[in-house]
Amino acid sequence: MDYRIAPSILAADFARLGEEVSNVVAAGADLIHFDVMDNHYVPNLSFGPMVCQAIKPHAAVPMDVHLMVEPVDDMIQAFIKAGADIITFHPEASRHVHRSLSLIKSAGLQAGLVLNPASPVCLLENVLEQLDMVLLMSVNPGFGGQSFLPSSLNKIRQVRQMLDRHHAQSGRRIALEVDGGITPANIAAAAQAGADTFVAGSAIFGQQDYAAVIQTMRDNIAAAQQT
Numbered sequence: 001m002d003y004r005i006a007p008s009i010l011a012a013d014f015a016r017l018g019e020e021v022s023n024v025v026a027a028g029a030d031l032i033h034f035d036v037m038d039n040h041y042v043p044n045l046s047f048g049p050m051v052c053q054a055i056k057p058h059a060a061v062p063m064d065v066h067l068m069v070e071p072v073d074d075m076i077q078a079f080i081k082a083g084a085d086i087i088t089f090h091p092e093a094s095r096h097v098h099r100s101l102s103l104i105k106s107a108g109l110q111a112g113l114v115l116n117p118a119s120p121v122c123l124l125e126n127v128l129e130q131l132d133m134v135l136l137m138s139v140n141p142g143f144g145g146q147s148f149l150p151s152s153l154n155k156i157r158q159v160r161q162m163l164d165r166h167h168a169q170s171g172r173r174i175a176l177e178v179d180g181g182i183t184p185a186n187i188a189a190a191a192q193a194g195a196d197t198f199v200a201g202s203a204i205f206g207q208q209d210y211a212a213v214i215q216t217m218r219d220n221i222a223a224a225q226q227t
């Protein structure tokens, strides 16, 4: 399996955002994770499509936009124009999930749904054929720097089974991303449970040497595969 590390720039130095993005890409990031918060769906406010467009030239890897906004459709259109490559949103924030996914797919982008810790896995079932990614929140969304919820491991296993069944039936692979409290110490457990894409904000941007943290994360996943 190919594992991807997606640094969340929510934890970067906003005063030097372009430089931070370039540095973390040079350090080995596979995706740039872009957390959009609206102080409505979640109790915090971050950044919007203009910032995405401004940092896009610094990101030589795909922009992975996580919409924590309600409603979603206007922001989906704005982020398509702003250069997003992947857009994920929360099913509870869209009145018509199939239509919102179609908006993303018809623009040629990858689309995904995000499940909060309390959101049931069955929300994915009827739209699997439209999904390129499932994002499982391992914290309640809205803030960086929280601790990984251990109950997330069981949910990762459940979704991994669902995605493996889908792959066996359709030949299509859907990425399984996990977000919240990911560190070098717990990333291997999330990978063993079935995640393949890992969002990490404070664990990466909280260190001086981004390349060293990203490499440690990859090494820890690889070491756990051999046991």
Ligand SMILES: O=C(CO)[C@H](O)[C@H](O)COP(=O)(O)O
Pocket: 008, 010, 011, 033, 035, 066, 139, 140, 141, 142, 143, 144, 145, 146, 179, 180, 181, 182, 199, 200, 201, 202, 203
């Ligand atoms: O989506 C988020 C919060 O809603 C953040 O991406 C997530 O929490 C990552 O931050 P950290 O690695 O610091 O936990």
